[in-house]
Amino acid sequence: MKVVVIGGGIAGLTLGIFLNKKNIEVVISERTLIPTNGHAFLMHSDAIVVLNELKIASDPEVKHKSINSFSLKRPDGDEIKHLKLSNWNCIKRVDLINYLYHLFPKKNIKLGRDFSHFIYENDNVTAAVFKNGEIEYGDIFVGADGGNSMVRRAVFGTVETTPVEVLEIVGVCKCTDIETNYFNTFNKFQHKGKGLAFGFIPTCEENEYVWFIQYDISITDYNGTNPDGLKLFSKHLLADFSSEAKAILDSNNFETSYIWKTRDFDLLPSFHKKNVVLIGDAAHQALPFTSAGTTNAILDAKILATNLSENSDFEKAFNLFYDYRKDDVLQHIKLGRDLKNEFINPSNKSDADITVPLIKKREAGSVPKKSKPIQV
Structure with missing residues (x-):
């Protein structure tokens, strides 16, 4: 065969x-x-x-x-949920x-x-x-x-x-202006009144983060292809977000960033x-x-x-x-x-009801068994 x-x-x-x-x-x-x-x-x-x-x-x-914890915040940095995670990398x-x-x-x-x-x-x-x-x-x-x-x-x-209703801007950058307590945490900042979120996750490289902006295209959209234009658009989206968002965007090389159509x-x-x-x-x-x-x-x-x-x-x-x-x-x-x-x-x-990334542990075997969790 x-x-x-x-x-x-x-x-x-x-x-x-x-x-x-x-x-x-x-x-x-x-x-x-x-x-x-x-x-x-x-x-x-x-x-x-x-x-x-x-x-x-x-x-x-x-x-x-x-990645051992998940922190959900509002754009101003006010934390509304913090969960311990296991089995995520x-x-x-x-x-x-x-x-x-x-x-x-x-x-x-x-x-x-x-x-x-x-x-x-x-x-x-x-x-x-x-x-x-x-x-x-x-x-x-x-x-x-x-x-x-x-x-x-x-x-x-x-x-x-x-139909594509949400777009995601994605990048990876080195940033030394992030506090050390973020080094093993998936951080997400989510707007309360509209479909707009910013998140970043540390990679295995020192001071390096993968980051994303998710936004509802009915609110706004970007049709350009210029990296400088994408940077300005990203900063416009996150104008009211905390200092971490500004630090990440200022450190990022938008030549390597892209917009992902979620479908x-x-x-x-x-x-x-x-x-x-x-x-x-x-x-x-x-x-x-x-x-x-x-x-x-x-x-x-x-x-x-x-x-x-x-x-x-x-x-x-x-x-x-x-x-x-x-x-x-x-x-x-x-x-x-x-x-x-x-x-x-x-x-x-409500803040208490927002769904967060979480997965139940599965027993590992040669082939996964039928009791399989939903992965978020």
């Missing part, structure tokens, strides 16, 4: 490593040279446990920063990608392959064709090419996404068609309010690899994969939408 993975991001690489460890032939095709775009994100310890299964005992863990995307690349055979990674279309024989895909003219033949094809998946479009057609789509009726299967954001996409995307991509990879290695019938393996994941995915989609509505209509909630 040969598996062709289309997309060399976190989901695709993790799947490739698991399959390779199970002695299943696998080739990863990635459209970019080195897919290291993106800044940093929260990851649950469930995913760290899975990542540790990929390495040999003497290898270090992927670099991460433990901040990881830089470039660190995770480099960690995964190190664990996968370089000869089986084909870079510069932008997916074009499939070649079919008797309704099954026999090969993936790429825009550079290269062709990869295989038995199973995995779409791990993200939320804008071209593999998904080729298999399922156009999937309708929800999702309904649960698909299946994650596969014939011998093509989707994982990660290609298969399911929840709004970023849940902070579950990366963890879910890694769990997808492990569960699919396990099912493929234990079932010679790939149709059965795909169905087991879908049956295992669909309940969590549906919960995350619903939760993301509920949190978005709460964000857009903040006056509907």
